[in-house]
Amino acid sequence: MNEKPQTARSYRTNVIDDNLVLSFNFKFLVNILLIGGSILYGWFSLQERITNLEEEVLEANNEILNLLAKHELEETAQLEELENKLKFYEKEFNINPLSWGKNKKGK
Helix, strand or coil, X not given: CCCCCCCHHHCCXXXXXXXXXXXXXXXXXXXXXXXXXXXXXXXXXXXXXXXXXXXXXXXXXXXXXXHHHHXXXXXXXXXXXXXXXXXXXHHHCCCCHHHHHHHHHHX
């Protein structure tokens, strides 16, 4: 009855044979390769689509900036034209009756 407590060294394990053979089914290996290939193809096509979309967004932003600059130039030209028309109308069609005599004397 001399039992020793079992420690980590006292546990016995089975010896794994040196001639360990792992067998895989050929169809299983082909399926694994096909699944892996399709995942890789999907990943790279997704990356390519994202890159193309980023380039298209940059091009769209540049086009928007060009259109904004063009419209700002057109707007300033129209604003100057309207200001000139307003000055002309204020000068020619003055509704102040006291200033009517001044325009005739100055001419």
